[in-house]
Amino acid sequence: MFGTKPEAQRFLDEMTTSMETGTYVDPGRSKTTVGAIAETWIETPSWAASTRSRNRSILDAHVLPRWGSTRLADVHHEDIQEWVNGLGKAGMAGGTVRKVHGVLNGVLKAAIKGKRLAVNPAAEVDLPRQDLKRRRYLSGVEVEALVHAAGDRGAILLVLTFCGLRFGELAALKVGMVDQVRRRLRIEESVTEVNGALVWSEPKDHQRRTVPWPKFLDAEISAAMEGKAPGDLLFPSPGGGALRVRNMRRDWFDAAAKEAGVQGLTPHELRHTAASLAVSAGASVLALQRMLGHDKPSTTLDVYSDLFDEDLDLVADRLAEGRSRSTAEYLRSVEEKKEGQDATLTP
Structure with missing residues (x-):
C-alpha cells in the first residue's frame, strides 16, 4: 500500500x-x-x-x-x-x-x-454576480389610484400598504387578532399556498409582533370585523377561505394595478411601499424593523438601505453647517487678533 x-x-x-x-x-x-x-x-x-x-x-x-x-x-x-x-x-x-x-x-x-465528508467541495466556488432588480416604491398618489381602482377591495391594499404585512400574514389575520382600542394587529400566523394547498405556519423568522394601523383605517377595519366571530378571517376570499395571492392577482389585483398606471405591480411591493412611507414619515430603523417583523435591525438596513439615503444627505448638510460655523469663528478670531495688534502699535 x-x-x-x-x-x-x-x-x-x-x-x-x-x-x-x-x-x-x-x-x-x-x-x-x-x-x-x-x-x-x-x-x-x-x-x-x-x-x-x-x-x-x-x-x-x-x-x-x-x-x-x-x-x-x-x-x-x-x-x-x-x-x-x-x-x-x-x-x-x-x-x-x-x-x-x-x-x-x-x-x-x-x-x-454526518461525518461523510471532511471538507465541502462546493465551498469557495466562484459564482456569477446576481443582477439586483431596483426595488419599486409607489408614491402616495399612486397608492390612492390603486386603492380607488380596487373598489370595495381597497381595504386589503390599505392594510398591506400602511401596515407593511407580508401577504401571508394579512391572509391569516383573524378578527380576534384585532385590538381596536390600541389600533393594533397581532401578527401570529401566516398562510401560504404550496403546491395548491394552504399551509399555515408562524410568521417568517418566528417574528410574532403587533403592528399599528393609522387612524384613517378605523372604518375599514370595523367594516371587515362586522358580524364575525373572533376565529373568523378578517379578509377572507370570496369563497370564505384564506386569500391566495395567485387567485387575487388573477381576479382583480393585476387589473387594478393596470388601471392605476402601475402595471406589473406585485402585492409584496406594497410591503416595500409601506417601508418607504414609514421612513418618509420619520420612522427609525428600529421602528421599521418591529413593524416589518425582521429578525434584527441590520436585516432592515440590508434590505432597505436605499431608503435611508436622505439620512446621509442630512449628515453631509450638518457637516457643512458645522464647518461654516467653525470658519466664521476662525475668521472672527483672526480679525480680533489683528485689531489687538493694531491697537498695540498705535502711539
Whole structure:
C-alpha cells in the first residue's frame, strides 16, 4: 500500500490528527451518493413548507440529474465549478445559479455534519454576480389610484400598504387578532399556498409582533370585523377561505394595478411601499424593523438601505453647517487678533 516507510508514517500521522480534531471520515461512509443525502436534507424540520417546496424543485430540476448518483467521495471542487460555469453559459440568470449552487452546498454541508465528508467541495466556488432588480416604491398618489381602482377591495391594499404585512400574514389575520382600542394587529400566523394547498405556519423568522394601523383605517377595519366571530378571517376570499395571492392577482389585483398606471405591480411591493412611507414619515430603523417583523435591525438596513439615503444627505448638510460655523469663528478670531495688534502699535 505504501512505497516507503516515511509515506506510511505520514499517512498514520494524518489519520491521528484527523481523529484528534474530529475531522476523520471513514472512507466507507463517503461511498454514499449525493442523492441519498439529499433525501434526508430535504426533510430539514425547521424549514417552512414553501422553503422545502422550492428546494425540492431545485433538487429535482438541476442538482439530482447531475449529482444524484455520484458518490460523495467523487464530488470534486473543480467539477462543481465546471457545472456552475455551464449553468451560466446555458443562459441561467446569475441569481438562479446562486440558488442552485446553494442547494448542492446545503446537501454537502449535511454530509459533513454526518461525518461523510471532511471538507465541502462546493465551498469557495466562484459564482456569477446576481443582477439586483431596483426595488419599486409607489408614491402616495399612486397608492390612492390603486386603492380607488380596487373598489370595495381597497381595504386589503390599505392594510398591506400602511401596515407593511407580508401577504401571508394579512391572509391569516383573524378578527380576534384585532385590538381596536390600541389600533393594533397581532401578527401570529401566516398562510401560504404550496403546491395548491394552504399551509399555515408562524410568521417568517418566528417574528410574532403587533403592528399599528393609522387612524384613517378605523372604518375599514370595523367594516371587515362586522358580524364575525373572533376565529373568523378578517379578509377572507370570496369563497370564505384564506386569500391566495395567485387567485387575487388573477381576479382583480393585476387589473387594478393596470388601471392605476402601475402595471406589473406585485402585492409584496406594497410591503416595500409601506417601508418607504414609514421612513418618509420619520420612522427609525428600529421602528421599521418591529413593524416589518425582521429578525434584527441590520436585516432592515440590508434590505432597505436605499431608503435611508436622505439620512446621509442630512449628515453631509450638518457637516457643512458645522464647518461654516467653525470658519466664521476662525475668521472672527483672526480679525480680533489683528485689531489687538493694531491697537498695540498705535502711539
